[in-house]
Amino acid sequence: DSGVTQTPKHLITATGQRVTLRCSPRSGDLSVYWYQQSLDQGLQFLIQYYNGEERAKGNILERFSAQQFPDLHSELNLSSLELGDSALYFCASSVGTSDEQFFGPGTRLTVL
Amino acid sequence: AQKVTQAQTEISVVEKEDVTLDCVYETRDTTYYLFWYKQPPSGELVFLIRRNSFDEQNEISGRYSWNFQKSTSSFNFTITASQVVDSAVYFCALSEAQAGGSYIPTFGRGTSLIVHP
Numbered sequence: 001d002s003g004v005t006q007t008p009k010h011l012i013t014a015t016g017q018r019v020t021l022r023c024s025p026r027s028g029d030l031s032v033y034w035y036q037q038s039l040d041q042g043l044q045f046l047i048q049y050y051n052g053e054e055r056a057k058g059n060i061l062e063r064f065s066a067q068q069f070p071d072l073h074s075e076l077n078l079s080s081l082e083l084g085d086s087a088l089y090f091c092a093s094s095v096g097t098s099d100e101q102f103f104g105p106g107t108r109l110t111v112l
Numbered sequence: 113a114q115k116v117t118q119a120q121t122e123i124s125v126v127e128k129e130d131v132t133l134d135c136v137y138e139t140r141d142t143t144y145y146l147f148w149y150k151q152p153p154s155g156e157l158v159f160l161i162r163r164n165s166f167d168e169q170n171e172i173s174g175r176y177s178w179n180f181q182k183s184t185s186s187f188n189f190t191i192t193a194s195q196v197v198d199s200a201v202y203f204c205a206l207s208e209a210q211a212g213g214s215y216i217p218t219f220g221r222g223t224s225l226i227v228h229p
Contacts, residue, residue: 002156031214043203043219056214090157098145098207098215103157 003027004104006091012110018079021107025072025093031055032074033094033101034066038087049074050097081111115139116206118220125194126228133189133223135204141165145207145215146180146187151222152200160202163187194227201225 003026013019025032034046036059045058049068060066063081068074078085088108092101117136125131137146148160161171163180171178175192191198201224205217 002158033216042221045216045218048214048216050214055212056210056216058216088155092157097213098209100147100159100162101217102159103149105156108155 002102002104004091004093004102006089006104006107008107009105010108010110012112013081014112015081015083017081017111018077019081019109021076021078021089021091021109023074023076023091023093023104025074025091026102029093029095029102030072031094031097031099031101032068032072033092034060034074034076035090035092035103036087037090037106043090046076048097055097078109083111085109086111115208115218116204116220118202118204118223120223121221122224122226124226124228127196128193130190130192131194131225133191133202133204133225135187135189135220137185137187137204137206139185139206139208141208143209145217147203147205147207147217148178148187148189149203149205149219150200151203157203160189191225194225196227196229199225199227 005024030051033048037043046060048056066076088106091104094101144165150158201222204220207215207217
């Protein structure tokens with residue numbers, strides 16, 4: 001157990017819908033990262049927050065957004081969902097901005 | 113060009129064999145970090161090791177060992193006396209500094225290791 005929690009574990013929804021994925025980092029970690037893992041693209045970095053502020057952005061679509069709250073938990077919002085958004089979404093946390101990242105169990109999103 | 117290349121897509125071995133997973137990276141930075149992660153069939157990503165670019169010392173942890181060679185831009189991972197529980201996908205990653213100062217990893221495509229009893 002990495003200490004990073006993610007909910008829900010599975011999510012099935014329809015095209016055009018909006019979902020929210022939630023992540024709680026390890027105690028003491030200030031950085032939260034979001035990744036998407038698919039067979040096509042592999043493990044892709046989406047976005048990073050550090051102590052409530054956006055710090056780095058990767059291949060995140062405009063339909064996707066995230067935020068980190070004062071208690072350091074983070075949410076990833078995915079809207080206007082398409083079939084191609086079906087993937088495993090991981091959250092990771094680290095103490096700072098260059099340390100090893102510890103990953104949550106992931107949320108498997110299926111868009112039908 | 114890929115920043116992290118794991119040329120071995122799948123490796124199949126019999127229990128107790130030694131196996132080496134290759135990782136070649138590409139960067140122009142002098143300060144960077146290298147990682148290995150394990151993803152077992154259950155799906156979670158498990159951190160194995162982090163190495164900074166200034167530390168070329170090899171590391172051994174039980175049956176696991178890592179060989180970092182800057183001259184060949186490689187960070188290879190060896191499992192000695194493999195076990196069925198080692199069956200997983202193993203990812204190598206390279207972290208470089210981004211504009212905001214964070215180090216964000218780029219992951220290789222992974223090597224699927226299958227250990228047969």
